[in-house]
Amino acid sequence: MRISVAGTGYVGLVAGVCFAERGHQVTCVDQDQAKVDMLEAGRAPIHEEGLEALMRANREAGRLSYTTDHRGAYGNAEAIFIGVGTPELPDGSADLSHIAQVARQIAESIRQDCLVVVKSTVPVGTNHKVEQFIHDFLPARADGRKLRVEVASNPEFLAQGTAVRDTLQAARVVIGTDSAWAEGILQRIYAPFGLPVVSVSRRSAEMVKYAANNFLALKISYMNDIANLCERVGADILEVAEGMRHDRRIGGHFLGAGIGYGGSCFPKDTKALEHLGRQHNYRLRTVQAAIDVNEDQRTLLFRKARNRLISFRGLKVAVLGLTFKPGTDDLRGAPALSNIPLLLEQGALVTAYDPAGQERCRALHPEGEEGEGGIRYANSVREALEGAGACFVFTEWPEILSLSPQDFKQRMRTPLVYDGRNIYDRLAMLEAGVEYHAVGRRP
Template sequence: MKIAVAGTGYVGLVTGVCLASKGHQVTCVDVDEKKVEKMKRGETPIYEPGLQELMAQSVKNLSFTTDYKEAYRDADVIFIGVGTPEKYDGSANLAYVYEVAKQIAQNAEKHCVVVLKSTVPIGTNDKIESYIHDKQINDVKIYVASNPEFLSQGTAVHDTLHASRIVIGVTEEYPAKVLQKVYEDFDAPKLVVERRSAEMIKYASNDFLALKISYINEIANLCEVVGADIEEVTEGMGFDGRIGNRFLKAGIGYGGSCFPKDTKALNWLANFNDNEIRTIRAAIEVNENQKFKLIKKAKKYYHDFLFLNVAILGCTFKPGTDDLREAPSLVNVPLLLEDGAHVRIWDPVGTANFKKRFPDKIQYCDSIEQAIEGADICLILTEWESVKNFEVEKFQKLMKCPIVLDGRNCYSLSAFENTKITYDSIGRKTINPNLYKEN
């Protein structure tokens, strides 16, 4: 099929490349000329494992352009994968979605199916359909369908090609048949539902996972108080098939482009409709507080951070991506700087983006060793494999004061038991807790 994809962020570009890999003729549209030129050279504008390789393999079926008029003119299917960032009040900003819808309405010259891949509030597909019909110029039939994405950054290509399910939200039979044809070579369950149900499936799924993370973080915090070990607790929980063992890893909270935005959007939508989802509101509050967990722990060892050398390992919200959105580093680093700390940051792929936000006052390091050398304390914010495989003896050897606060539980407790390192993690006992406490 001839497919156009509006937007080349994580959702749009991954969707376009994966569809091209299945033999569809795909044109990816973006307003950013520099970005388009980069993609024409075979370079991805985002860091996503496997994406650039798949782009190269699918080059015969892929094209990139800023000319939306030509792209939408005779496409069979048009996917909308533009961003829906949160507004100040927590609601979703749909300006980009409506802009694309207007472009489609004014340029489509054949019957086509418009597919909302972007995460949008329940009822948006209905509104977009009415908007397109009001704005369209040519006498063609334009259908609107919901097809939410369920990809995770860092595994987005695999999540798309090997999806757990493909949800198709429609009000008519024709767009359902078209999308089933689009996805016929994807080995995944295909669920055809009403459009509003499809929109809700996306929010309900993401928000449930966010709930699970916030719940286990609260249990971890209680484990520290009562002397239980969160990893033993979650192992015992995970054997229960009704619970499962995924999204039960304690830490300093979730981040990224989905969970924070989607929990706030659903909370806003409920309030807007004179309803309340107290569990979602609680998950948001718990997650925001959890991001400061290591700063609170650090206060056990230092009254303040004035003139301290603080090493930060990892600044992205998760490993496998250079994305900083809602990352704990974005709230922790400013606090450290305000308190007079000398901050050093190491991250294998995220420092370029972090440097755009903090161009000075921070030392950006090329290695973990450089970051921790002479440091008074170390905060682990992202569980990169390089961190997990790091020789813990080096903390003792290189740091001025080997206090390691691990926000992602990267190491076993036993690795520190015969050292002179204070190791303080999430939901577990602290190893050597009294070695370096300030008087």
């Protein structure tokens, strides 16, 4: 089918490339010409495993193109997917301005019957409003015939770092429609994927996305809450999680305690769902609890270190990992970004390392000369450790996982390690003479 995709971020670009990979004719639309030029050259604006290879292969096969010309892209499309951002507003609600802009462009551009599919994460009821909005701006046709335009919901469930795999090999595809015509088009689009399709109403599909993400956020915050109690009573959260994961009712995923969730989805979606509840005079107490626990958890290790040290002033501090998770260059919601400003305010000399996120972090925290305070960026994980008086581990990249207790002992001036991901062997650190602090484990 002829598919156009509005937006070339994580959601839009990955969706468009994967649709092309499954045989559809896809045009990805973005208003930034420099970004389109980059995409045309086969370079992705995001760090995502396997994405650029699929971009080049489908471009060469003639199934994938990029443009800033939304009129041309939307004019003859059989289906248009909206994958633009819905960032968080100060009150926790979702900013739908990009959705509205694309909806109006679609209304003014389409020349045939068309299904519009919202992949962006939006509050329940948004698809209905988008459909109304498009019909409000549909121009009158010379022949008097009214175009058939319907809006469907197709939320994404990809994880950054594994987005391509999560799309091509998804556990399920959720489609939300209010007509057999719209459902039939989406079924045809996803037929080449060979995946289970869960067909529900539009409003239920919108809620599925929020319910799924909030459930996972609840699971993470629950384990962090238990981890904090484990420290006080002398239990070990890794042993507790091992005892839990074998229960099929609980499962083994998202049981890892640490310094909280981050990224572009969980922080935004928990606040958006809590805001939706308040709009309808309902207090989502479990969701608010997850938000509160996560906010406290993000700076837990900084507070531990501050209690342990007299002062950070003039102390070289290694920060290992800047992105919110390995496999991506995304810093949104990254725990490192909550802690680096605190360290800098306390006068620490921060040396940071991340294999993918340093350039993005450099734009937020420009490099300063060592000895004058501020932050510098190391070329390797071991370089970051040289002469450090304390080390914070925020992201479990493979090169950070590969560090041995001896690396900390021999390279650091004072081997004082605060592990926010619980990735090292506590006893091995102890035997090597490393003072090791983690989350939910015996000190």
